[in-house]
Amino acid sequence: MQHSNWMSLGARDELNVTLEVFLCLYLEKFPLQLYLQQFSNPRFLLKIVMRFDFYPFGDYERFVFKYYQLVLALAFVVEEINKNSNLLYNMTLGFDIYNADFRASSAFENPFIWLSGPRKIPNYNCIGESKFVAVLAGTSGKTSVQIGTLLELYRFPQLTFGAFDPVLSDHGKFPSLYQMAPKDTSLAIAMVFLLLHFSWNWVGLLISQDENGLSILSELREAMDKNRICVAFEHVISGSTVTQVLNIMAIQNQINKSSANVLIIYGSKEYLLDLMAYFGQFLITSKVWLLNSQCDLSIGRKYFMLGSFHVPLIFSYHHTDISGFTNFIREVNPSKYPEDFYLAKLWFLSFNCSHFESDCVMWENCSHDASLEWLPGQIFDLAMSEESYNIYNAVYAVAQALHEMLLLETEEPRMSNGRWRVPSPAQLHPFLRNIQFYNPAGDQVVLDEERKLEAEYDILNIWNFPEGLEFKVKIGKFCPYAPHGHQLSISNDMIEWDIGTTETPHSVCSESCGPGFRKSPQVGKAVCCFDCTSCVENEISNGTDMEQCMKCPDDEYANTERNQCLPKAASFLAHKESMGMALDCVALCFSTLTAVILGVFVMYQDTPIVKANNLCLSYILLISLMFCFLCSLLFIGRPNIVTCILQQTIFSLVFTVAVSTVLAKTVTVVLAFRATSPGRRMRWLLVSGAPNFIIPICTLIQVTLCGVWLGTSPPFVDTDAHSEHGHIIILCNKGSLTAFYCVLGYLGSLALASFTMAFLARNLPDTFNEAKFLTFSMLMFCCVWLTFLPVYHSAKGKVMVAVEVFSILASSAGLLCCIFVPKCYIILIRPDRNSLQSFKDKIHTGRKKPS
Known part of the structure; x- marks a missing residue:
């Protein structure tokens, strides 16, 4: 292994302890042994071994200068610690650098060399005291695994500065290994x-x-x-x-x-x-x-x-950014560190500092202000990388552990031949395991994995x-x-997206379903793949990719786009709208007409035609018909609790009076014909006014039914939010339908009885055809209400109310027109027929016809 001086750091005091950091690099395509940093007259060495893994690319295929930042980061932190008088007093850090490749044999060879020396006996170091106390084992877990077995024999602390690797968290296999990177759990x-x-x-x-x-x-x-x-x-x-x-x-x-x-x-x-x-x-x-962050x-x-x-x-x-690191890199150059031949090679390839024919680096050909910051980012990056930051923390962790250990042993100093003795690597483990401190950048450093932050x-x-x-x-x-x-x-x-566009890319299986639609899953595909289905009536979706449509409240309805619920408009048969105004006019006109006919009968009460039709019953019938026309006005307008109660009670009572009056008139006609024979009991009934008791008796029965209705389940104001889209129909709920149909059925039975009685008496001789008019009027009445029932139940909203009002007006108008209009015609148009002589002629003619 070849050594080369990288820089010299002088001792701070007479008692000088040098800790050497040993660095194993893979900076070139072929393995080259590069660096050994030495200090002047080192007494003790602490070596920290590193390995850098990479794959070469680009124009600088043989040299990957980008990883040179790791060397500079190591030099920077060592220099910073050596300048710190409060840390490792009287001790100086240094480092050695090795080159390694991906081959397991090469990765295993370098630690073996620095443990035993080149061409030496394995597991035996004759040089003397070992000066290595920790190892930085590179950016990849593969490196730690390859050299961990050998280092564990000597219990060397091994610190990795690559990404966090769960494999290395097995303390049974790697009890002496520490990972500097935070956990990747998030x-x-x-x-x-x-x-x-x-x-x-x-x-x-x-x-x-x-x-x-x-x-x-x-x-x-x-x-x-x-x-x-x-x-x-x-x-x-x-x-x-x-x-x-x-x-x-x-x-x-x-x-x-x-x-x-x-x-x-x-x-x-x-x-x-x-x-x-x-x-x-x-x-x-x-x-x-x-x-992930491992890829450069x-x-x-x-x-x-x-x-x-x-x-x-x-x-x-x-x-956090490390203060002074960028300036440190800017100031690095071969003239400042002439022992670093790799830096010289970098300068030569990057700045062309020497002639090709010369093997020597000619610094005079270099630009004097050349700096590493001139290099493009893909060649050399000034910003501190993750690995460099982890190296920074790793060296500080070792320094802090040594510092605490030496402080603990201050009272019992380790001496060998009168000299300080470097502690063995195994002694660092208790301190590294429990170490927790803040680096100069203010970040917390913890080596215990259980206490590491995410x-x-x-x-x-x-x-x-x-x-x-x-x-x-x-x-x-x-x-x-x-x-x-x-x-x-x-x-x-x-963010710089696709070339020529600033829009954020889309990555979806199916385009989003907009408001008004819901997602419909595609069978056999992922949940992200779906079709868009429109919401059904009265349901909305006001967001994108809605799973289900939301139903609108009863007082609201969905708009046509199915994306918003709108308040429903109150709907009722109002006086101001055209249908309400038309029904109002018809009701008022017929009630006025009824009043006019009543006035005519009062004015001509002494004429034979008026006297012949039972003046009292005619007055009662006309007054009840007038109220029948007017009661229809209760059904028009916004319903309230009073009008809802009055609608059905007034309607049933006045119509009961009207129909019972028609029944009384019919009975009167029949009794009048039967009473013409002397000695007949019919004559007594007619003279005694028995038909007049029909009205109060029938009305009393109807009043009883209405009382029971109102006492048990009276009508009330109700709303119908479903029958008409976009509207809330305000209507009168009948309350008890049984009571309603009982009242209506009773009224119908009276009408049927009147029609039957009038039909049987239709051929009786009568001066003014009273029986026929009564028959025809009750026929119209029954037809109107028999038609009313199916039409009423098939109608919705205000149409339903209009049907009921129309039936009231039509049936009342039928009674009025069929019974009283012919008589008014004779009174006003044909007064010659409204005389006693004409009356006698009619009777005489009527009696001859049967013979």
């Missing part, structure tokens, strides 16, 4: 929150076939199911399958054909870069890729220039420049500890 939830933010519910999954991949797959499925996000396709790809081009082509073909425009890709760094290297050979457009896309940036993966969204561990994530978007340059932009953040509804924050206007 990554699946963070990705689902992002999907919900952009309303993406149709997603493809490409997951690595390892324990980490299967774990995140289970978490993703659970979180997606809870939030009704569906998997369009799912591929769990092993590392060996990645290299099978035919399988990759089949997956690529499915990606292009799928309507899912969002893919979640999860895997280790080498897995993701290898996978996308193959995908980069094909054109996959208009897709959004959600990637800039290494494979070459294929991004083709416009294939142009919308990557990366979930990166959130960390990770917060920065969401990064890579902006694509035409030149293929890279610019990472933080477009959002996910914090699992924030209040509900505020865990995710996104700046939509900062």
Whole structure:
């Protein structure tokens, strides 16, 4: 193993203890042993070993300068700790750097060399006291697994600074291993929150076939199911399958054909870069890729220039910026650290500092103000990466543990030949296990996994420049500890979507169902695939993707678009509308006509035609008919409790009086004919006025029925919200239908009795055909009300009320016109027939006809 001085850090005091940090790198395509940092006259060394895994891409295929930031981060934190007089008093940190590749033999060889020395006896170090106390084991769990068995023999503390790996949490297998990265327990939830933010519910999954991949797959499925996000396709790809081009082509073909425009890709760094290297050979457009923080896309940036993966969204561990780190990188140059030949190589390739014919670096050919910040982002990034931040915390954790251990042993100093003795690595474990401190940036550092906090994530978007340059932009953040509804924050206007568009991509199986529609599942497909079905009558949906339509309240109705419930208008037969006004006019006209006829009968009460028809009964009938016409006005207008009660009671009573009066007149006619024979009992009944008792008796029975009705279940104001669309019909509920039909049936029986009596007496000799007029009037009355029943029950709303009003007016008008109009015609138009002589002639003629 070749050593090279990187920088020299002088001792702070006479008592000088140097702790050397040992770094194992894979910075070039072929393994090269690179760095060993030494300090002047080191008495004791603390070595920390690191391994960096990567896959080379791009024009700098042999050299991956991007990982050089990890070296600078290590140098920065070591220098910062050495300058801190309150930490590791009289002790100086240093580091060694090794190069390694992916081969297990190489990864195992380097720790073996620094443990036993090159070409030395295994497990035997003749150099003397070991100066290594901890190891930083790289960005991949594979590295820790490969070297962990060997390091565990010596109980070396092993600190990993890559992504959190659940495999390494098995303390039975790895009791001396500590992970610096926070736990990834909220990554699946963070990705689902992002999907919900952009309303993406149709997603493809490409997951690595390892324990980490299967774990995140289970978490993703659970979180997606809870939030009704569906998997369009799912591929769990092993590392060996990645290299099978035919399988990759089949997956690529499915990606292009799928309507899912969002893919979640999860895997280790080498897995993701290898996978996308193959995908980069094909054109996959208009897709959004959600990637975990382990993937550094800039290494494979070459294929991004083709416009294939142009919308990557990366979930990166959130960390606070380290003060002074960026300035430290800006000031790094070969003249400041001439021992670092890798930095010189970087400068030569980046800034062309020497002539090709010369093997020596000619610094005079370099620009004096050249800096690493001149390099594009995909070559070298000034911003501290996740791994660099974890290195920063790892070195501080080791320093803090050493500091606490040395403070504890201050009273009993360890001496060897009069010198301080470096503690053994195994002694650090109790301190590392329980360590908890805040780094200079103010972030808490905890190595115990049970006390680790869940990770917060920065969401990064890579902006694509035409030149293929890279610019990472933080477009959002996910914090699992924030209040509900505020865990995710996104700046939509900062995201660079598809080339030439600013619209957010859609990734749904079925387009959203707008207001007025509901989702109808497609048989045999995922819940995200559905048809849109219009809401039925009087139901609405006022949002998108509604599962069910909502029924409008009884006092509201659905508009034609089925997206809003509108208040129903009150509907009743009003006086102001045309139908109400027409019925009002008819009722008033007929009541006026009735009053006029009553006046005519009063004026001509001494004439034979008036006297012959029982003047008293005629007056009663005319007055009752006048009230029949007027009672129809109770059915017009907005119903209230008073009008509802009066409608049925007044109607039934006045019509009972009218019909019973007609019955009395019919009986009078019959008795008058039968009474012409002397000695007949009929004559006594006629003279005694017995027919006049029919009216009060019939009316009393109807009053009794109405009293029972009102006493048990009277009519009341009711509403009907269903019969007429968009209207609430205000009507009078009959209360007890039994009582209503009893009242109506009784009235009908009176009418039927009157009609029967009049029909039997129709051929009796009568001067003015009174029996025939009564028969015809009752025939019209019965026809009107028999027609009323089916029409009334088939009508709705105000039409129902209008039918009842019309029946009242028609039946009343039939009685009026058939009984009294012919008599008024004789009284007013043919007065010659309204005389006693004419009356006698009529009687004489009538009596001769039977012979």
